[in-house]
């Protein structure tokens with residue numbers, strides 16, 4: 069077993085992990101190892117061959133591979149050690165405050181002992197079972213990312229008559245991707261009464277290709293005993309309950325874009341507390357999990373809709389890790405919990421120390437126009453023209469405002485403003 | 488003097504056919520071929536069931552003499568077989584819970600029936616003993632029938648083990664070979680007509696599961712029908728709590744043993760099955776339905792204090808019980824057709840009974856051919872299971888990786904399955920994604936294959952020398968792609984959306 073000792077171990081080489089590694093190096097952390105399951109860095113980006121990446125982070129509209137390539141280029145200028153094809157099997161927190169990561173890669177088992185860990189393992193896709201799609205279990209049902217891997221990494225076409233489940237940006241982009249290859253996309257099925265993706269994508273991915281969008285409809289069943297033959301689609305009422313007899317759409321592939329789940333298993337097994345709302349770890353304003361010295365960033369922390377946010381979280385975690393490593397400790401005392409108030413479905417971080425500026429990432433439960441995000445106990449308000457569940461809000465609250473907090477909690481509400 | 492070996496064709500590589508092939512492989516007298524229509528073994532009824540090795544108190548000896556006898560015997564033989572063949576099994580015992588006086592009375596009947604059937608260790612226990620045996624059993628249960636001899640096995644591992652051992656002992660396996668007819672001349676069997684040509688055989692053993700009546704019809708036997716009875720299941724993530732350590736049953740009804748709460752040998756909590764009689768023609772109908780799954784959930788909820796949250800469900804599935812006319816197993820030869828033996832109607836507890844059925848078939852065969860059988864000196868009773876990387880300690884894993892670096896490459900993250908295990912599964916006969924899945928557990932975790940299926944497909948494509956898109960989930964017609972990415976353009980089939988307008 070190869071044993072290593074490092075200041076910082078970063079698990080995950082997607083945008084969050086890459087940004088963390090680069091930042092950590094720039095700040096001056098000397099021995100850093102970044103490990104990733106894949107032989108290729110970039111996480112999910114290399115297969116995202118559409119644009120929409122980097123407007124905030126790089127000030128440019130890039131494709132996924134371009135965004136990844138830039139970060140990888142910057143990483144190459146550092147001395148960060150990269151272990152590719154390396155699987156982290158266990159995180160073990162020692163009483164002496166060192167953290168051990170046990171893992172395996174081609175030809176070796178390894179153990180990395182380090183002062184801090186940044187966990188940036190991303191997320192996985194929800195399956196048809198988690199989405200409650202009943203019926204038979206034939207081949208030809210893929211998650212969007214899986215289909216994208218098959219098409220854009222390995223160059224094979226999963227089917228030619230396609231039904232897409234879910235109208236988030238992922239579903240919309242996959243609809244267009246199939247149409248571009250000459251496949252017939254029979255429809256995008258969305259259970260909510262509004263589309264999950266950006267309006268721009270509705271136009272560019274569906275309308276431009278004549279692909280029908282079925283709002284307030286759900287795929288109830290898959291049919292076909294060996295290969296998918298059709299799906300049964302039902303209209304749903306206001307409570308998302310199926311109504312009416314439904315109808316069938318013939319197809320040979322079903323592509324599921326029904327949401328993402330943070331990959332928290334390793335963290336949870338190591339004892340990190342998990343937030344039911346985000347599905348990710350509970351973190352304080354250092355982006356530190358409930359295990360001291362273990363930080364989280366990117367989609368494992370909270371499913372972001374912009375890669376820019378994931379990268380930003382990576383940098384933030386790197387700053388925290390740097391402070392911990394160089395000063396030996398972080399100020400965590402007096403951290404106050406965030407309370408999700410009216411129309412707030414999730415918010416990260418979940419704890420604040422009130423000693424530094426904090427960037428909050430949140431999501432609402434229902435769409436609303438002309439609103440304000442209000443941090444009640446400190447009376448801080450951010451006006452927004454509209455909020456929608458598929459779009460995250462990001463607000464930065466300065467330390468000077470947080471310092472005013474006198475209670476043991478900080479409540480966040482979305483309030484409707486007078487027109 | 489060496490006698491001409493008798494050629495025996497077994498139709499169906501399910502638990503029954505595989506058990507028979509193992510038993511027949513012990514003898515010099517037989518040349519055994521095992522014929523299976525699917526691309527791999529164990530994909531019929533034997534794949535989707537509860538995996539319980541029943542104790543044997545359920546079956547009324549007056550009504551179902553074979554079930555009653557073969558279940559108890561099978562349970563005994565499995566102890567030896569599981570050991571010899573390195574099949575994962577847990578002898579955890581079962582509790583049938585009673586919630587009122589009427590049910591307690593039924594348990595008493597079962598107790599005395601069990602004793603008559605020869606089940607050992609059976610007893611009725613009171614509420615506090617139930618909690619001691621199974622802390623998560625419902626606190627509303629007033630009594631339970633405790634059957635310490637019941638166990639939990641991995642049904643597909645069992646079939647794979649039996650077939651590997653049979654093949655090691657000389658049995659020839661024909662996969663993707665569907666029997667379409669049976670050639671008979673002057674009342675004597677000549678062999679099997681299959682999609683891959685004619686296979687000569689002196690004897691045919693019908694172990695074709697849900698299709699047994701169709702096969703029997705091929706030789707003119709129309710004495711029974713097989714009716715599919717569907718059972719749906721829900722399976723939870725390994726991390727879902729609370730699990731159970733015993734198999735929990737409700738008090739059975741005359742028709743069904745009811746919905747069970749159990750933990751599979753791999754450590755997943757599982758609940759099911761429902762029981763829905765299907766039309767006779769629906770032998771491939773394994774859909775999951777809202778009513779079926781709701782029923783499973785409601786029934787299972789009664790057996791335990793708490794089920795894990797629904798968000799921990801990772802899969803649902805369904806299996807078909809081959810319910811025969813009359814309800815008892817059909818294990819017999821026929822005067823009308825010399826050379827044909829049925830091992831049919833293998834509804835529950837067919838998995839439990841399988842080894843005993845196999846010995847019975849062998850005995851029927853021996854008496855019909857009327858000769859003393861000679862055992863092979865070289866017969867090997869043992870077979871080793873594949874290495875499971877995930878079950879080892881760090882240092883054992885490390886040692887394996889130094890032996891072969893490919894043990895270091897994890898292809899299925901959820902179940903920690905390595906590239907080398909996939910390669911080993913291919914060496915042992917897997918040619919499909921499902922073949923890998925059932926041998927290694929890859930794709931059986933939370934992601935249900937969405938993040939690892941392509942990695943396994945790559946290895947299959949490389950090892951089998953086929954294009955990636957041709958790799959299939961379960962044989963022809965289930966390929967993971969329809970061609971290379973530009974296939975629609977190359978075929979001139981482009982612009983599907985223009986076609987319809």
Ligand SMILES: Cc1cc2nc3c(=O)[nH]c(=O)nc-3n(C[C@H](O)[C@H](O)[C@H](O)COP(=O)(O)OP(=O)(O)OC[C@H]3O[C@@H](n4cnc5c(N)ncnc54)[C@H](O)[C@@H]3O)c2cc1C
Nearest residue numbers: 499501502503524531532533536539666696718837838839
């Ligand atoms: C829901 C459910 C729960 C159950 N629970 C239990 C339990 O807990 N304990 C227990 O003991 N038993 C249980 N059983 C019963 C047990 O699963 C069966 O008795 C057993 O699996 C039957 O095995 P088999 O070999 O007869 O059938 P199969 O496994 O179906 O094998 C038959 C094989 O024949 C092949 N075949 C069919 N036609 C042809 C053809 N024309 N040519 C070539 N091949 C062909 C099929 O592909 C198949 O592989 C359960 C069954 C079900 C459905």
